[in-house]
Amino acid sequence: MSGFAPFMRALSAVVWKDLRAEWRSRELLSAMLVFALLVILIFNFALELESTVRANVTAGVLWVTFTFAGQLGLNRSMAVEKDRGCLDGLLLAPVDRAAIYLGKTLANWVFMLLVAVIVLPIYSVLYNTNLFIPGLLLTILLGSEGYVAVGTLLSSMAVQARTRDILLPILLFPVAIPVVVAAVKATGGYLQGLDITEIQPWLNLLLTYDVVFTAVAFMVFDSVVEE
Amino acid sequence: MTAIIEVSRLVKRFGPKVVLRQLDFRVESGEFVALLGPNGAGKTTFLRILSSLSRPTLGSVSVAGYSLPHQAASVRRRLGVVSHLPLLYGDLSAEENLLFYGRMYAVDKLSARMDEVLEQVGLTNRRRDLVRTFSRGMQQRLAIGRAILHDPEVLLLDEPHTGLDQDACDMLDAALRQVAVRGRTVVMTSHDLSRAEDLASRFDVLARGTIQGSVQRQDIARDGLLGYYRKTLELAQNNAKNHKAEAAL
Numbered sequence: 154m155s156g157f158a159p160f161m162r163a164l165s166a167v168v169w170k171d172l173r174a175e176w177r178s179r180e181l182l183s184a185m186l187v188f189a190l191l192v193i194l195i196f197n198f199a200l201e202l203e204s205t206v207r208a209n210v211t212a213g214v215l216w217v218t219f220t221f222a223g224q225l226g227l228n229r230s231m232a233v234e235k236d237r238g239c240l241d242g243l244l245l246a247p248v249d250r251a252a253i254y255l256g257k258t259l260a261n262w263v264f265m266l267l268v269a270v271i272v273l274p275i276y277s278v279l280y281n282t283n284l285f286i287p288g289l290l291l292t293i294l295l296g297s298e299g300y301v302a303v304g305t306l307l308s309s310m311a312v313q314a315r316t317r318d319i320l321l322p323i324l325l326f327p328v329a330i331p332v333v334v335a336a337v338k339a340t341g342g343y344l345q346g347l348d349i350t351e352i353q354p355w356l357n358l359l360l361t362y363d364v365v366f367t368a369v370a371f372m373v374f375d376s377v378v379e380e
Numbered sequence: 381m382t383a384i385i386e387v388s389r390l391v392k393r394f395g396p397k398v399v400l401r402q403l404d405f406r407v408e409s410g411e412f413v414a415l416l417g418p419n420g421a422g423k424t425t426f427l428r429i430l431s432s433l434s435r436p437t438l439g440s441v442s443v444a445g446y447s448l449p450h451q452a453a454s455v456r457r458r459l460g461v462v463s464h465l466p467l468l469y470g471d472l473s474a475e476e477n478l479l480f481y482g483r484m485y486a487v488d489k490l491s492a493r494m495d496e497v498l499e500q501v502g503l504t505n506r507r508r509d510l511v512r513t514f515s516r517g518m519q520q521r522l523a524i525g526r527a528i529l530h531d532p533e534v535l536l537l538d539e540p541h542t543g544l545d546q547d548a549c550d551m552l553d554a555a556l557r558q559v560a561v562r563g564r565t566v567v568m569t570s571h572d573l574s575r576a577e578d579l580a581s582r583f584d585v586l587a588r589g590t591i592q593g594s595v596q597r598q599d600i601a602r603d604g605l606l607g608y609y610r611k612t613l614e615l616a617q618n619n620a621k622n623h624k625a626e627a628a629l
Contacts, residue, residue, distance in 0.1 A: 159486060162486065163484055166480055166484055170469065170476075173471075173476065174469050177472070178471040233469075237468065238466065239467055239468070241433055241461075242467035244433060245432070245433065245459070245461055245467075246484035247454075247456040247457040247485065
């Protein structure tokens, strides 16, 4: 079954299935959210920073929160498929397996952005920092896409192993270093009110990472899930 | 009759371990074959290769005229698979699970087909209930519904009775008989010889990585399937001992 229409039908079916199941259970989102909120609370009490210093560490705290919460979601998203044999069910379908990968990636991206939507206002209040800057929101969009693109691929590899919970962060964090560094730098730039010319290289890096890693994952997913 | 599954000299290795050795297997269209064998014989590995989930190391495999692994997508379209895991999403209802798989298989007139399948597996009145609230037997019946939703030519069942109580097994068998009556080809692995004897038209014994014997239902002697199964395994064991002794010489 090749062609654009069947590809899009399979992709939308996977996204619909993931969002629908999560809407029912709220298992993944609640775990990610509770974890994210705990992290920002702990940082708030642990650092006890002056308001001027807070602005400087905000970018780091935010991205540490997003990456760790995202990793929880990525692990769970694939574990659900594996535990009830549903991954085999997906792989048995006569569809381009890249559509399955993109569908899972899109659903994971939505979950990560939902966490960001809830975390940002709470963070703003706790740290007394305005995070609602259009450029910063664009950085979160780009950064989370790159992180989820590579994370979905690696979680589909890690889920085959008994030590999947430990394996995913070991595989994911080294590969995600460029996207996290670029996202932290760009976020910091926006918060410190730097000129766009100073932020642009980091945004370019994020964009390049997103395109390259999404394309690579798209191409190799079939081989990764093959037994 | 034409062969719908043809396997020749199939070998499957996992590292140094050889799971399937020079296995030959042929199934005619419309047959219901029970694949019997002890634990670790390679039954699940064999079904995973037939279903395109695993690649053969050597040998040729074709299903419905398409070879594996090169024409895997064409094979998948013609296959339905039921394993001891339900392959269903617990947080979706019965009809949502079928809707999802129906979209993945691009089933025509999906809504009508879902009604038909739910009726066939006796779950029409539970169609809106979440699968996680279903008993194991109901989940397995829905798993059969999922597997036949796209009207496959071949149905592969990997120990479908595992973990089911007597009543659930009976209901599952009734659903399987309906599938067989419609002329579909079925290959089922099982440890439950009496259930296999009730359902299948042919019995193959897989042991030590290859088919050790094959018998049609009408050719089973008076001591029944159990007797045939034991004799075949005994013979396989003796052959293996002789091979070892010859190799030692």
